[in-house]
Amino acid sequence: MQTSKLAILPSLIRFPMLALFCLLLVDVTAPSKASAGNVPAGDTAVDGAAIGVDGIFAPAEADGASCGVTVTPAAVSGSVSNSLLSLQRTQSITSVTGAELTMSPAQLSVITAAVSATGGDIQPALTALSNQLSAELGGDVAVDVSVVSSSANNLISAISAANTLINSLTSVQLEAAMESPSFMAVRQVLAAAADTTENAEGGEVAEGGGNAGLPILSLAR
Amino acid sequence: MDETFAPLTDSEIRELLLIDPNFVPEAPRSSPGSSFLVPSAYGADWGDAFVGLSGVTAGNQTDLDGSASLGMGFGDAVDNIGVEVSVGIISLNGFADDGIVGFKLHKVFPEANNLAVALGWSNAAKWGDARNSPDTFYGVVTQRFDLDPGEANPVPLTVSLGAGTGSFRSRGALLAGNNDLNFFGSVGVRVIPELSVISSWNGSSVGVAASVAPFDIPLVMTAGFSDVMDSTVTGTRFNASLGYSFSF
Numbered sequence: 001m002q003t004s005k006l007a008i009l010p011s012l013i014r015f016p017m018l019a020l021f022c023l024l025l026v027d028v029t030a031p032s033k034a035s036a037g038n039v040p041a042g043d044t045a046v047d048g049a050a051i052g053v054d055g056i057f058a059p060a061e062a063d064g065a066s067c068g069v070t071v072t073p074a075a076v077s078g079s080v081s082n083s084l085l086s087l088q089r090t091q092s093i094t095s096v097t098g099a100e101l102t103m104s105p106a107q108l109s110v111i112t113a114a115v116s117a118t119g120g121d122i123q124p125a126l127t128a129l130s131n132q133l134s135a136e137l138g139g140d141v142a143v144d145v146s147v148v149s150s151s152a153n154n155l156i157s158a159i160s161a162a163n164t165l166i167n168s169l170t171s172v173q174l175e176a177a178m179e180s181p182s183f184m185a186v187r188q189v190l191a192a193a194a195d196t197t198e199n200a201e202g203g204e205v206a207e208g209g210g211n212a213g214l215p216i217l218s219l220a221r
Numbered sequence: 222m223d224e225t226f227a228p229l230t231d232s233e234i235r236e237l238l239l240i241d242p243n244f245v246p247e248a249p250r251s252s253p254g255s256s257f258l259v260p261s262a263y264g265a266d267w268g269d270a271f272v273g274l275s276g277v278t279a280g281n282q283t284d285l286d287g288s289a290s291l292g293m294g295f296g297d298a299v300d301n302i303g304v305e306v307s308v309g310i311i312s313l314n315g316f317a318d319d320g321i322v323g324f325k326l327h328k329v330f331p332e333a334n335n336l337a338v339a340l341g342w343s344n345a346a347k348w349g350d351a352r353n354s355p356d357t358f359y360g361v362v363t364q365r366f367d368l369d370p371g372e373a374n375p376v377p378l379t380v381s382l383g384a385g386t387g388s389f390r391s392r393g394a395l396l397a398g399n400n401d402l403n404f405f406g407s408v409g410v411r412v413i414p415e416l417s418v419i420s421s422w423n424g425s426s427v428g429v430a431a432s433v434a435p436f437d438i439p440l441v442m443t444a445g446f447s448d449v450m451d452s453t454v455t456g457t458r459f460n461a462s463l464g465y466s467f468s469f
């Protein structure tokens with residue numbers, strides 16, 4: 001982590017200095033074809049940028065920091081990993097209704113393979129989870145699954161995608177979702193990651209879980 | 222005893238299933254500015270408003286002076302187009318004797334990594350001494366690049382490039398008294414979430430500044446020097462501004 005912080009230092013110096021150098025170069029060369037005038041340009045207030053509030057109007061989803069999320073990717077990844085390990089230990093998941101849903105080793109294996117994919121061709125694992133979720137939600141809905149790296153930004157996107165899917169489900173599918181071990185497990189993984197951010201900077205990376213990603217759910221069109 | 226339980230309604234089930242993004246505060250966190258003395262393509266949408274005060278020290282041929290501005294947004298730059306309307310009192314020597322009303326149409330493209338573009342007319346309406354200034358039309362493109370992607374603080378580098386008339390004229394155009402198109406730009410790096418450093422070219426001189434947003438409220442302080450090379454007759458001047466934005 002310390003190495004990462006130090007690695008950014010050259011960029012912090014390089015980019016501003018390069019920009020300043022280029023601007024000064026323009027300033028030095030411009031007088032040869034443009035003599036000094038009698039009025040300074042650019043002193044007139046032009047918009048919110050003139051008083052520095054343009055940064056506030058920048059797209060809020062651009063980064064987690066602008067939303068107050070200061071959790072590190074390692075903390076998010078660790079939380080996901082811990083959640084998976086907990087599922088593997090208990091072989092069950094508690095539904096939002098309080099009911100205990102048993103998970104088979106095969107169901108767990110599919111979820112773990114998709115979320116903990118560490119490279120290579122992960123499409124088979126994603127397809128397997130997609131099929132498993134679709135089947136448990138009644139079979140008349142197709143759920144697409146992709147996995148993104150653990151970061152504050154991606155966590156916001158993953159939770160937003162899951163909530164969008166939940167809002168799109170029909171009555172029958174909602175009932176099925178509450179009784180679906182796989183859906184509840186994926187939901188728990190995301191909820192656990194969200195809880196990690198409550199204790200910003202908290203969370204430990206579980207053994208073997210450093211590369212755990214975040215599942216993005218969506219209804220197939 | 223006959224105990225019956227009413228089945229959960231769809232909305233009750235959704236309420237149970239939805240994941241609470243409890244880390245997102247209700248109010249957006251403050252953020253320092255990304256440009257200095259030139260516009261960026263980011264602007265206020267409907268529900269955004271701002272007020273600000275600026276001050277500038279005396280130059281070679283000018284006196285210490287201040288300005289005030291307020292503005293608000295309409296529309297939505299992500300869903301369609303945002304429109305920022307601002308009113309500027311360009312001199313506090315004789316309060317509100319001189320002023321301008323400006324517009325900026327701005328658009329954000331999320332699918333292009335939040336690339337933003339804007340078209341503006343800074344002094345569509347003007348009164349007092351402001352009537353002596355030529356029209357300032359401009360177009361600007363702003364893009365943000367994360368220097369440390371994936372980290373809690375991704376160290377965003379915000380680059381704005383634009384072209385405009387009026388306030389952005391070259392020294393040659395100023396001398397010749399015409400209102401030819403000229404280029405401007407700025408580069409800002411948010412070193413830490415509360416602080417950014419900015420350098421800019423306003424068409425006739427270089428400026429450098431720092432912008433800080435140290436509080437959890439959207440209050441931004443920006444201070445810097447315009448014309449650091451002392452290449453215009455007005456010379457190097459210290460500029461400071463205080464901006465506050467709010468949502469409604």
